[in-house]
Amino acid sequence: MEAIKQYDAKVDGKNRVTLRGAQYEYYNVKEYDNGCYLLEPRELAVPEEISARTLRDMDKAVNNLKAGKVPAPIDLSDF
Known part of the structure; x- marks a missing residue:
């Protein structure tokens, strides 16, 4: 699978990350022990x-x- 967008993001003071140009309002987030996060639109x-x-x-x-x-x-x- 090829990435269509790639950028660096920084966690803010409240541990939030902003998604640029997000197509959905809600996401289901899965965190894996290797440090990866998977966001699925919901x-x-x-x-x-x-x-x-x-x-x-x-x-x-x-x-x-x-x-x-x-x-x-x-x-x-x-x-």
Whole structure:
């Protein structure tokens, strides 16, 4: 694999390194015992996956709907 960008970086007073022209906002960082760091771009949420908590809440909402535990309709005619 060939490097497309190479530059020297310095750790600042708060042990931070600035990535120039970073394409992503979040990275997963892996530190190896040989001193190498691997940064992989990350998204905060995986769009294809629904959490167990959300599925549980959806099941509860459907059960409430089937049992007739629903609020009165909201009047949206003013909008």
